[in-house]
Amino acid sequence: MQFYRLLFVILISVSIIACDEDENFTTDPNFKLTFSTDTVKFDTVLTGFGSTTKQLKVKNTSSNAVHISHLYLKNPESAYRLNVNGIQSNDLMDIILDAKDSLFIFIEVGLDPKNEDALRRLEDQLSFELNGQVQKVILETFAQDIYIVDTDISENTIWTGNRPYLLTKPVWLAEGVDLLINEGTKVYFKKNTALHIKGNLEVRGSFQRPVYFGSSRLEELYDNVPAQWDGIYFYNESTTNLLSHFTVENGINGLNFSKTILNNNPITIEYGIIQNFAEKGLFASNSTIVAHDLLVNNCGEECVRIEDGSGIISHSTFYNSWFFSPRSASVIYYKGVGENSFSISNSIVYGTRTNELELESLVNVSVDNSLLKIGSNVQSNYSSVFTNCMFNENPDFLESEEFNFTLKAESPAINNGSIDFISTYFLDLAGNRRDEDVAPDMGCFEFFEIE
Secondary structure, rough: HHHHHHHHHHHHHHHHHHHOHHHHHHOOOOOEEEEEEOEEEEEEOOOOEOOOOOEEEOOOOOEEEEEEEEEEEOOOOOOOOEEEOOOEOOOOEEEEEEOOOOEEEEEEEEEOOOOOOOOOOEEEEEEEEEEOOOEEEEEEEEOOEEEEEEEEOOOOOOEEEOOOOEOOEEEEEEOOEEEEEOOOEEEEEEEOOEEOOOOOOEEEEOOOEEEEEEOOOOOOOOOOOOOOOEEEEOOOOOOEEEEEEEEEEEEEEOOOEEEEEHOOEEEEEEEEEEEEOOOEEEHHHHHEEEEEEEEEEEEEEOOOEEEOOEEEEEEEEEEOOOOOOOOOOOOOEEEOOOOOOOOOOOOOOEEOOOOOEEOOOOOOOOEEOOOOOOHHHHHHHHHHHHEEEEEEOOEEEEEEEOOOOOOOOOOOOOOOOOOHHOOOOOOOOOOEOOOOOOOOOOOOOOOOOOO
């Protein structure tokens, strides 16, 4: 059996690199191969880990065969790796490409860490020699060194924006331990990883440099794909948490709070984007959430679910048009007990279902100056909680299918928010002022004309 396998490999190789004496070859020095692209670009590659595989198609448009005398990379020590029609080599001689046939080259890149903070550009040149001429295709990528986080955090720690952090396993922040994440920090997660908070998390992003939490798959193919990692979980031992100016996306569950109400400290969440989660975007059980200027969208279940706790939400946008599976949950769900309370102000709650707001309890619940997608029967049932609300009017987002939830000029949400929050929340999610016209807009984005 081993002999036949070897014979098969030899025959395949010969079919690629051996000349057929009976075949006609083009000898025109002006003939050129056709390439599927003139530059093969990789997305940013994290050093120490492999890249995706890119494909280059090389087409012979001639009615005769061509003889590629030499195919090679310019740099003999290149980080790029070639697979040419099944042969793994960065330097091949005498390749025959039949008339009207194509050659497929698969390209990968592997990069070693250099302990550098800045992105570095890596370029090489793939050359094809035939008929006394040389054609070239550029290979290009950016390399990013990272800090690997593969142990639990047991002492006070600061993460900075110098280079990304990569969690390769579920990581626990110990009780009583503080983790400060400064502006511009990027935190990447491998598959099945999560950040578990028993200590205290402080996320201090900025308008210009928000903190990012997301998948380690940086290729464009994985943009806006849910379930690539798990989520961020907070437990009752966690006593003080602030999340300001951040994006968390593309996981199973986004932010999850459990029994943090026991420490009597509310969780402050502001200027955040939570999107593309297979289950819930923001889940809180026995917790108190104070949130403003949030954008939560595209979740397989609720965008926000609060159980047996309290929530104060202002100037936020919640939207769901999940299309990976049929939707069965509303955009927002709330169930309180005892003295729990829940309020929504100056916000947009919209989506593709008839009812996007579900309230299990109406005690200590208020919804004011907000645009809501909700059926007439449910409106009647909840009528005691509504003040100055709009129902079932299209908010006219600019491009919701492209995750752009800024408002069009004709949006009914414009200038229909309450002025009661102007002094506190005078900047929207993009850093634009809300106090420069007659009234603030509903939602997390203030409309302004682009000049």
